[in-house]
Amino acid sequence: MSSITSTPASGDTRPYHERYKPADHFRSRDDEFDAVKFGVWLLLATEVLLFAGLFCAYAVFRMLYPEAFANGSHHLNWKLGAANTVILLLSSFTIATSIHNAQKGQIGWLKFNLAFTVLCGAAFLVIKGVFEYYPKLSAGKAPGIFFSYPFATDPYEPIWWGIYYCATGVHATHVFVGICLITWLFIRAHKGHFGPTHYNAVEGVGLYWHIVDVIWIFLFPLLYLIH
Amino acid sequence: MKKHKPEPVPHELSEEEMLDPHGNVTHEHVILSSTMLLGVLLILLFFTFMTVAASRAEIAIADGLHIDIPQWVNVSVAMTIAVIKAIFVALFFMQLKYDNKLNAVVAATCISGLGLFLGFSMLDLGTRGIINPEEQNEIQLGGAGLPRDNKVATIVAAKNRYIEEHGLSAWQEEMRAHHGDHLPESASWSGPDQSRPRHGPTGLFDAGGAEHSGH
Numbered sequence: 001m002s003s004i005t006s007t008p009a010s011g012d013t014r015p016y017h018e019r020y021k022p023a024d025h026f027r028s029r030d031d032e033f034d035a036v037k038f039g040v041w042l043l044l045a046t047e048v049l050l051f052a053g054l055f056c057a058y059a060v061f062r063m064l065y066p067e068a069f070a071n072g073s074h075h076l077n078w079k080l081g082a083a084n085t086v087i088l089l090l091s092s093f094t095i096a097t098s099i100h101n102a103q104k105g106q107i108g109w110l111k112f113n114l115a116f117t118v119l120c121g122a123a124f125l126v127i128k129g130v131f132e133y134y135p136k137l138s139a140g141k142a143p144g145i146f147f148s149y150p151f152a153t154d155p156y157e158p159i160w161w162g163i164y165y166c167a168t169g170v171h172a173t174h175v176f177v178g179i180c181l182i183t184w185l186f187i188r189a190h191k192g193h194f195g196p197t198h199y200n201a202v203e204g205v206g207l208y209w210h211i212v213d214v215i216w217i218f219l220f221p222l223l224y225l226i227h
Numbered sequence: 228m229k230k231h232k233p234e235p236v237p238h239e240l241s242e243e244e245m246l247d248p249h250g251n252v253t254h255e256h257v258i259l260s261s262t263m264l265l266g267v268l269l270i271l272l273f274f275t276f277m278t279v280a281a282s283r284a285e286i287a288i289a290d291g292l293h294i295d296i297p298q299w300v301n302v303s304v305a306m307t308i309a310v311i312k313a314i315f316v317a318l319f320f321m322q323l324k325y326d327n328k329l330n331a332v333v334a335a336t337c338i339s340g341l342g343l344f345l346g347f348s349m350l351d352l353g354t355r356g357i358i359n360p361e362e363q364n365e366i367q368l369g370g371a372g373l374p375r376d377n378k379v380a381t382i383v384a385a386k387n388r389y390i391e392e393h394g395l396s397a398w399q400e401e402m403r404a405h406h407g408d409h410l411p412e413s414a415s416w417s418g419p420d421q422s423r424p425r426h427g428p429t430g431l432f433d434a435g436g437a438e439h440s441g442h
Contacts, residue, residue: 033256034327041330045337052341056348063352066298078279085275093268096259096320103258140385150389150398151405152382210321214313221305225282226298 017195033200040204044211047174051215054167058222061163065156072160073227075141080131081224084124085216091120092213095182095206102199107189110202114186117209121179128172133165167219174212181205257325267319271312278308 140148
């Protein structure tokens with residue numbers, strides 16, 4: 001994105017995405033597009049391996065203390081988890097559609113879909129924070145040494161809450177980062193940066209948002225449904 | 228989901244591209260149709276419904292009919308559906324099906340790494356009892372290595388604090404309200420020194436202790 005200039009060269013009245021020139025070391029816009037996408041995929045691979053550590057911790061501790069995990073899972077409301085799943089799937093659909101809009105030059109729809117995705121992400125965080133984290137922490141269902149819930153029946157329940165807050169917390173952080181990135185996309189779309197010939201950023205952030213969705217697809221049954 | 232032939236993005240060859248000695252530098256970007264994206268969304272929502280329904284059905288069968296479904300059924304149904312959903316997201320929303328195959332190689336390598344990591348960890352923990360039967364129910368504490376009594380102390384302290392503030396009868400009442408008939412005996416606590424022979428999230432690696440498995 002280095003060679004973007006926000007003011008058109010004199011006489012060049014084409015829209016921004018058509019004026020766009022790839023960085024000097026790329027032969028063409030297509031080469032740059034492929035490189036951007038490949039780079040994002042490498043990032044996604046590291047993201048999956050980051051969460052692999054959390055999934056492995058979950059599996060090991062579940063193996064060691066199945067009763068604590070069964071008890072802990074009962075404290076989660078599957079309806080809230082399912083609502084968040086639907087919200088994230090919907091937002092994955094809208095961000096995929098926004099790429100379609102950029103490719104077709106439908107800038108109004110592009111902005112609508114990006115805004116809708118941001119709202120979905122915000123709704124996810126509100127459900128997570130206001131309806132899940134806050135009441136649970138208030139009741140003392142906190143991780144590790146902060147645990148003060150008086151009605152526990154298994155000594156390892158604090159470990160369950162540790163896994164729960166780590167896994168969902170790291171995921172929620174990713175959702176927050178995604179919201180910021182999609183807001184940035186919205187502003188750029190509003191400025192007319194994206195169109196059929198240039199939409200690298202929409203494609204890259206879209207991939208990132210999908211991996212956040214995929215991770216929740218696994219977290220939801222592991223935490224809420226398996227008992 | 229039929230006839231989703233990708234349509235090319237209009238693209239004109241630039242001067243550099245015309246001069247490119249290797250040729251073929253341009254390629255068609257894939258545009259997935261809105262109907263297809265909508266179809267994938269509906270499939271994903273359907274599988275979400277299925278995984279919740281399966282989980283609720285298992286609880287209803289266990290509570291209503293008192294049939295104890297082995298835990299590995301629960302785990303494998305949930306994980307199979309999750310994998311199917313992830314495949315749909317990756318192939319269509321993330322466009323792996325139409326994309327440069329190099330990206331699919333990155334994804335596949337990453338998943339193999341994940342598989343090695345999880346697979347060998349589970350194999351290790353799950354099969355200890357097979358190799359050394361005396362280790363079957365004994366797993367070394369990791370991390371801070373605090374003894375189990377220390378963990379018990381945490382939950383007992385929380386309980387005592389509540390009883391001091393609200394009285395014993397209030398605690399007992401709340402306890403019944405929270406756990407109902409499911410209040411476990413302390414003997415059913417799991418842990419390194421007092422473990423029930425229920426190995427692994429799936430129970431597939433059970434080493435002869437199957438008659439004790441289940442909630």
